[in-house]
Amino acid sequence: MAPLLTVEDLRVTFPTRRGPSEVVRGVSFTLGRERLGIVGESGSGKSQTGRAILGLTPPPGVMTAKRLEFDGIDLRRATPAQWRSLRGARLSMVMQDPKFSLNPTMTIGRQLTEMLRFHARMSAAEKQRAALAMLEAVQIRDPDRVFRAYPHELSGGMGQRAMIAMMLVTEPDLLIADEPTSALDVTVQVEVLRILDRLVRDRGMGLIFISHDLRLVGSFCDRVLVMYAGRVVEELKAGDLDKATHPYTRGLMNCLPQIDRDIRPLPVLKRDEAWAR
Amino acid sequence: MATQANDEGRDSALLSFAGRAGGVAVTVLLTFLGLLLATFLIGRVVPIDPVLAVVGDRATQSTYDQAYKALGLDKPLAEQFWIYLQKVVTGDFGTSFMTKRPILEDIARTFPATLELATAGILIGTILGIPVGVWAAVRQGKLFDQVVRVLGLVGYSAPIFWLALVGLLVFYARLGWVAGPGRIDISYEYVITRQTGLMLLDTAMQGEWEAFRNALSHLILPASLLGYFSLAYISRMTRSFMLNELGQEYIITARVKGVPEWRIIWVHALRNAAVPLVTVVALSYATLLEGSVLTETVFAWPGLGLYLTNSLQSADMNAVLGSTIVIGAVFIGLNLLSDLLYGLLDPRIRRRA
Known part of the structure; x- marks a missing residue:
């Protein structure tokens, strides 16, 4: 191979x-x-x-x-x-500190769906569903809340899970x-x-x-x-x-x-x- | 269950909003009170005798004393301030003895002219200044950036009255592209009735399109000049805010995500740079609203700046104090507005309340 x-x-x-x-x-x-x-x-x-x-x-x-x-x-x-x-x-990359690597003025949901916007042909509802599923896959218990949250409202661990979710949602x-x-x-x-x-x-x-x-x-x-x-x-x-x-x-x-x-x-x-x- | 939690959230958000609004109101009131105290004290310490202004310098001592009492100048300072406060709150700033009209009336007549000019100026400065600053940041060190830097430097350093005179000479006297000084040609002056005091709005509402074109032609040159000056400042600040944002880690994240470059610049970075920009734009606007004395003088623009200058020259203290209070109030208002916008644009501030 x-x-x-x-x-x-x-x-x-x-x-x-x-x-x-x-x-x-x-x-x-x-x-x-x-x-x-x-x-x-x-x-x-x-x-x-x-x-x-x-x-x-x-x-x-x-x-x-x-x-x-x-x-x-x-x-x-x-x-x-x-x-x-x-x-x-x-190809994607997870960086060190979610405090700096997530855009502070965009909700986690928007940042996740933005990834799909440029790499997948999906309706808005499908994108949201995929993003929520991905947040669940990184073991976030209340994906709905995190989806609507801004980065500063999450702890470091939560932020990094969101980052991982974002980088993997397109299955690179x-x-x-x-x-x-x-x-x-x-x-x-x-x-x-x-x-x-x-x-x-x-x-x-x-x-x-x-x-x-x-x-x-x-x-x-x-x-x-x-x-x-x-x-x-x-x-x-x-x-x-x-x-x-x-x-x-x-x-x-x-x-x-x-x-x-x-x-x-x-x-x-x-x-x-x-x-x- | 879920809706209940939501309702609770909304209630507490509403409560905290009300609490914050209350706090803001107290701050604004205190600032305004300070402003009134300052103007009141200035009015007492300047070496202009308000009694003489009323009775004239050939009055007898008894007339003078009578007027002195009538003006309440024999009362303690604190009581005088209290009376002043009551008057100001009811909109009574006294009478101008230059125009023999209540100050409030004079300000209501002159302020819209300044408002119109300043608004046109800040619109030009912002609509052009932000994109220019963004692009200068993206092309840092390249030709575009250098050209903008030089133009900005000229904007900072050239005296505005000189630029205004040259502008009049070239675009009005030589080329005839724009109308000359004043807000509107005298032939249109009595065609329109005064409603808002904003010439463009009044002419448009009355369907006087010829007068509208004329007013626009009068406005365009001074507005462009003021616009140029705020553009120089706004573009410079935009550039440095953008350079700061473009160096942040979340920009790399966006690149890793394969987000197109235009979106990285105009959505990711600019959205974050917009937060401090709000203050810059609001303060530029406030500066223009203070009445650009020099511009209004050169263009014979009957605005607050011109009124204030004339009042100062004829020692018309009531008019000076009244205008100062209006300018101060405008400043306080714009600061408040920029604070509110700040909260709207930056989620970190929005939720902290």
Whole structure:
């Protein structure tokens, strides 16, 4: 079976006063209908990798790649019209904080039905029904109320469920989740993740899960890419995390607190110039 | 069950609305009282003797004292203010001795002229200024943005009386595209009876279409000038509000959703930028309504600004105070309106009440 997404030598460059700065430096991977985790520290290029796949590298940044194909479509040559029909319909993304990623002056219902407006031929009543059903699917107990609510009237967990509902209502093939639980309370995180996990499994979608939380990614994904300074330094099966060989991954693993052992002083993550080369 | 909950919700919403309206009313009353106190005190401290204004400077001491008493100036200041308050509340601002008419009548005659001019100006400024500002934000740094920036700078910095004179010279004297100073040609002045005081409305209601065209031709140049000045400000503010909104995360969400660019700009971003814009437009309108003294002078526009200037020059304190109160009231009213619109446009404010 042909992979859903093929990325080869993806690079994202931003011009700065001191010359171009490459934040993603030759990332390659393929993705089927599976769950791929990308981990790394802040500034490792994981979020820019996700944005680049959606063609949303913020200007003046420039994205280049040897290959960037989604289901046989060369994304590098996609026209704006092609992008509009891909985004939302087949590719979508859940972002970090629903406080900022939802439009504050539109009701949740309008934001959900707007997704269908551009990607599905439905009557207004059908759109509303689909949106309500989707809100129910993310385990919102009173979808009618949430449908009519504005984002500020929802808690963070509710807002993120609404966001997930919006991004999945068109049944896309690939979802990029960029730190989808980082802004949420720890107690809510697990629940939101469980919802996301079930929806992705049920629909057989591809998922790219971007996070800085190695253990979370390990328990949630099939495969993990570890990024450092814009490069993939290690690729692992999620079950083999403790068999990681790269010193950076090992370093990350060693930093995790352990319940049965007091590891004080906490180890400091060592960085080596050579890994970035 | 559900309807009951709904009713309760509506009742509490109504209650909170009533509560808020009460709060707003108290604020407005207090502000207005402060305004009256300020104008009253100004009237007492300016070095103009109101008695002399009544009796003339060759009156005998006894006449002077009589008038002094008649005007109530021998009473304590607090009592004087109380009397002033009672008069103002009943619409009695005294008599102008320039025109020998009650101030209220004078204001009712001059204010509509200013209202008409300011409204035309703000309409031009808003209808053009917002799209121009939005587009300048979208094309940030490109040619369109630069041109708008330069035009805005000219709008800020060129003296309005100079632009007005040049405008008259070019469009009235040279090209003859528009009518000259004044609100309407003298030949039409007595054709129409005064109803609203708004020339365009009066002529239209009476079906005097020739007079309507004439009034419009008089209005268009000063209104465009005022419109240009508010356009410079409104477009600048729109641009910066839009740049702020276009950098927000929900714009990325909209892009991820595959929403077309026009809709991202004109629906998603502008809808959010509209919230602070309301205040900008309302305050620009208030500035124009204060009576653009210079514009009204150059165009011999018989509005509040011209009336106020003339009153000041002839030390007609009653007229000055009366106009000040009207201007202040307009300002308070527009502020109130923009607050209400704010609540209407921003759901976060609407529900907090």
